[in-house]
Amino acid sequence: MEDRATTVGKIKEKIEEFVKERDWGKFHSPKNLSMSLAIEIAELMESFQWLTSEQSEAPNLSTGNKKKIREEIADIAINLLNICNVLDIDLSEAIAEKLLINARKYHIDLDTDKAHKRKHYKGGGHGR
Amino acid sequence: MEDRATTVGKIKEKIEEFVKERDWGKFHSPKNLSMSLAIEIAELMESFQWLTSEQSEAPNLSTGNKKKIREEIADIAINLLNICNVLDIDLSEAIAEKLLINARKYHIDLDTDKAHKRKHYKGGGHGR
Amino acid sequence: MEDRATTVGKIKEKIEEFVKERDWGKFHSPKNLSMSLAIEIAELMESFQWLTSEQSEAPNLSTGNKKKIREEIADIAINLLNICNVLDIDLSEAIAEKLLINARKYHIDLDTDKAHKRKHYKGGGHGR
Amino acid sequence: MEDRATTVGKIKEKIEEFVKERDWGKFHSPKNLSMSLAIEIAELMESFQWLTSEQSEAPNLSTGNKKKIREEIADIAINLLNICNVLDIDLSEAIAEKLLINARKYHIDLDTDKAHKRKHYKGGGHGR
Numbered sequence: 327m328e329d330r331a332t333t334v335g336k337i338k339e340k341i342e343e344f345v346k347e348r349d350w351g352k353f354h355s356p357k358n359l360s361m362s363l364a365i366e367i368a369e370l371m372e373s374f375q376w377l378t379s380e381q382s383e384a385p386n387l388s389t390g391n392k393k394k395i396r397e398e399i400a401d402i403a404i405n406l407l408n409i410c411n412v413l414d415i416d417l418s419e420a421i422a423e424k425l426l427i428n429a430r431k432y433h434i435d436l437d438t439d440k441a442h443k444r445k446h447y448k449g450g451g452h453g454r
Numbered sequence: 455m456e457d458r459a460t461t462v463g464k465i466k467e468k469i470e471e472f473v474k475e476r477d478w479g480k481f482h483s484p485k486n487l488s489m490s491l492a493i494e495i496a497e498l499m500e501s502f503q504w505l506t507s508e509q510s511e512a513p514n515l516s517t518g519n520k521k522k523i524r525e526e527i528a529d530i531a532i533n534l535l536n537i538c539n540v541l542d543i544d545l546s547e548a549i550a551e552k553l554l555i556n557a558r559k560y561h562i563d564l565d566t567d568k569a570h571k572r573k574h575y576k577g578g579g580h581g582r
Numbered sequence: 583m584e585d586r587a588t589t590v591g592k593i594k595e596k597i598e599e600f601v602k603e604r605d606w607g608k609f610h611s612p613k614n615l616s617m618s619l620a621i622e623i624a625e626l627m628e629s630f631q632w633l634t635s636e637q638s639e640a641p642n643l644s645t646g647n648k649k650k651i652r653e654e655i656a657d658i659a660i661n662l663l664n665i666c667n668v669l670d671i672d673l674s675e676a677i678a679e680k681l682l683i684n685a686r687k688y689h690i691d692l693d694t695d696k697a698h699k700r701k702h703y704k705g706g707g708h709g710r
Numbered sequence: 711m712e713d714r715a716t717t718v719g720k721i722k723e724k725i726e727e728f729v730k731e732r733d734w735g736k737f738h739s740p741k742n743l744s745m746s747l748a749i750e751i752a753e754l755m756e757s758f759q760w761l762t763s764e765q766s767e768a769p770n771l772s773t774g775n776k777k778k779i780r781e782e783i784a785d786i787a788i789n790l791l792n793i794c795n796v797l798d799i800d801l802s803e804a805i806a807e808k809l810l811i812n813a814r815k816y817h818i819d820l821d822t823d824k825a826h827k828r829k830h831y832k833g834g835g836h837g838r
Binding site: 583584585586587588589590591593594596597600603604606609611612613614616617619620623624626627629630631633634635636637638639640643648651652653655656657658659660662665666668669670671672673674675676677678679680681683684685688690698 | 711712713714715716717718719721722724725728731732734737739740741742744745747748751752754755757758761762763764765766767768771776779780781783784785786787788790793794796797798799800801802803804805806807808809811812813816818826
Binding site: 361364376378379442 | 745748760762763826
């Protein structure tokens with residue numbers, strides 16, 4: 327199972343099977359799953375928290391840390407694909423559409439720094 | 455681009471291209487990207503926060519909410535695959551390995567409720 | 583040390599002393615501390631994740647869970663007051679000002695449900 | 711209202727009054743409030759996300775950013791004290807007890823770096 331040969335649909339099937347075999351579906355409301363997702367991401371952040379940005383780059387991570395990060399990323403992805411199963415979302419389509427929206431918003435010929443900043447502070451009203 | 459016919463590798467390529475065209479790579483240390491991921495997940499939680507678990511189920515969501523949730527999930531996935539690109543992680547392989555680890559931990563013949571509970575409180579030492 | 587007789591300033595002093603004694607200040611950039619805070623909140627969410635809203639109410643929590651939740655809330659508060667120390671923020675003043683802003687936004691005579699909804703989805707543009 | 715003269719109990723009263731006047735208590739199950747808290751912290755992280763640790767230090771923040779951060783910290787504190795009200799937790803006591811637990815765990819005479827690392831990776835089993 328490699329990225330270049332594995333479809334998103336195939337992974338979703340495997341995850342659906344895993345959940346079904348354990349009868350875990352009953353716990354998996356989208357609300358609860360969104361909390362799980364947040365908890366798992368916090369675990370990923372833990373791996374990076376006390377590193378500088380430079381230390382967090384791939385070549386500078388220890389083997390142990392890299393292994394842990396890989397597992398946490400897998401956990402996040404499993405949870406996210408489980409949510410897609412539960413909500414019947416075609417993730418590839420959703421991503422393709424979102425990339426189009428983003429591409430319109432952040433034209434290639436824009437000043438990249440400003441566009442990046444705008445992307446990430448688009449809230450504006452975020453300063454609540 | 456549909457889940458049943460789209461490889462993870464294909465989506466990763468599209469995202470890599472998107473980031474490159476905008477020269478955003480310089481902002482994307484794994485540390486910073488893990489923060490972005492946490493921020494995006496918070497936006498997903500916002501959609502579910504004041505709903506009961508039942509109201510958060512697919513058939514009970516309004517069309518507007520469903521659309522918003524779909525976009526937020528796409529954002530999370532784009533960010534996660536971007537991290538995989540940056541850290542050179544084969545996500546399909548990482549997921550397959552993690553599912554094996556999880557399958558050993560949570561045998562099918564275990565009491566499903568206890569196993570689920572154990573899965574999610576495995577910290578134990580979490581009670582800090 | 584009880585809420586009705588303990589000033590915020592007093593607690594901030596205790597935390598400052600704790601950090602100083604251990605020479606931990608060097609790790610505590612506001613950026614890193616905001617990540618810690620997110621990680622600690624995820625631990626609090628873990629205690630509520632698989633409960634219904636009703637089960638999460640005080641009278642329905644087990645003694646063990648209540649103790650854990652109390653500790654996690656203390657951790658969050660310690661971290662938050664540490665950030666206030668580091669950024670030299672007078673929290674009581676900041677809260678008083680924010681309550682005024684909120685009071686203007688959410689007038690008492692407004693429809694409470696709508697105001698609550700507005701408060702929590704004020705992003706609008708959040709549907710990214 | 712200044713930290714050096716304001717008790718935690720006083721602030722809790724003001725928040726309780728604010729919530730009561732708007733009849734928002736019905737929305738505020740501990741589960742939902744823990745999600746709010748996570749969402750508000752994500753907003754705080756947004757302010758630091760693209761800064762280096764150095765840039766996030768108080769003297770290096772822009773006035774606008776500082777104001778926004780102050781408001782977000784107030785929001786987090788208001789939410790946290792609201793949870794204390796809802797769960798009837800005496801925060802000052804909880805903090806005092808937690809500082810004692812932490813002081814036993816991280817003795818002053820320990821190697822500070824190791825103790826700090828241990829504090830923040832205490833999960834051990836975190837490497838899921």
